[in-house]
Amino acid sequence: MTLLDDLAGGLVVSCQPLPDEPDDPMRDPYVQARVAAAVVRGGAVAVRVNGPDDVRAVRAAVDVPVIGLYKHGTEGVFITPTAAHALEVALAGADIIAIDATDRPRPDGRPFADTVRLIRERTDALVLADVSTTAEGVAAVKAGADAVATTLSGYTPASPPTDGPDLGLVERLAALLPVPVIAEGRYRSTEQIGRAFEAGAHAVVMGNAVTSPLWITRRLVPVTPRPSGTSTMGERA
Numbered sequence: 001m002t003l004l005d006d007l008a009g010g011l012v013v014s015c016q017p018l019p020d021e022p023d024d025p026m027r028d029p030y031v032q033a034r035v036a037a038a039v040v041r042g043g044a045v046a047v048r049v050n051g052p053d054d055v056r057a058v059r060a061a062v063d064v065p066v067i068g069l070y071k072h073g074t075e076g077v078f079i080t081p082t083a084a085h086a087l088e089v090a091l092a093g094a095d096i097i098a099i100d101a102t103d104r105p106r107p108d109g110r111p112f113a114d115t116v117r118l119i120r121e122r123t124d125a126l127v128l129a130d131v132s133t134t135a136e137g138v139a140a141v142k143a144g145a146d147a148v149a150t151t152l153s154g155y156t157p158a159s160p161p162t163d164g165p166d167l168g169l170v171e172r173l174a175a176l177l178p179v180p181v182i183a184e185g186r187y188r189s190t191e192q193i194g195r196a197f198e199a200g201a202h203a204v205v206m207g208n209a210v211t212s213p214l215w216i217t218r219r220l221v222p223v224t225p226r227p228s229g230t231s232t233m234g235e236r237a
């Protein structure tokens with residue numbers, strides 16, 4: 001039994017501010033901890049959280065596994081790109097560390113397998129390999145990953161962008177790998193969640209569609225007759 005058994009058949013909710021929005025008002029560890037507490041109350045079996053400050057705050061607020069990552073930059077390998085980032089997020093209280101396991105060069109020059117080894121030596125955390133292709137998933141398991149997630153499909157040169165989730169990748173990985181496969185990336189509906197479990201997912205991660213008021217509102221406003229930015233409030237001063 002590992003912590004990954006706690007995730008089986010469940011919904012994991014990613015509690016993160018928008019990465020490309022420095023002014024996202026949700027960018028605050030206290031806020032993310034309240035969001036995490038709310039999704040756990042709603043039935044989330046685990047939460048996925050970015051950065052040591054948010055991981056620390058969320059860890060103190062919930063009693064489910066915390067999947068921690070540490071985003072650095074927005075280009076190339078940016079999800080927990082180095083062993084140092086991984087160790088820092090483990091120290092902050094993450095039970096499972098999500099790490100980019102694509103075959104692209106890593107900023108510290110250390111192969112993914114080395115990072116996994118170091119995490120094993122220095123922490124009790126499990127390793128979740130974020131991948132974008134089937135081959136990367138297979139390589140990540142060879143390198144020692146405890147679980148594989150489809151997080152990066154659609155965000156690397158090896159995986160063309162799509163509107164919806166990459167259910168095909170979930171199916172291929174689940175058929176091939178001896179470790180849990182976590183479906184992540186652009187899940188927006190109950191129907192998609194069901195299809196991921198049919199494809200063999202161990203758990204499904206949903207992010208912005210649950211936890212980002214900014215992201216959700218920006219998708220709703222364009223279908224209203226009144227475009228945003230037309231308030232008269234500013235004129236009343």
Ligand SMILES: CC(=O)N[C@H](C=O)[C@@H](O)[C@H](O)[C@H](O)COP(=O)(O)O
Binds near residue numbers: 152
């Ligand atoms: C590619 C990348 O950086 N993905 C990140 C991974 O941690 C997050 O930015 C996503 O919000 C999360 O994975 C889930 O989000 P959604 O369910 O909205 O796709």
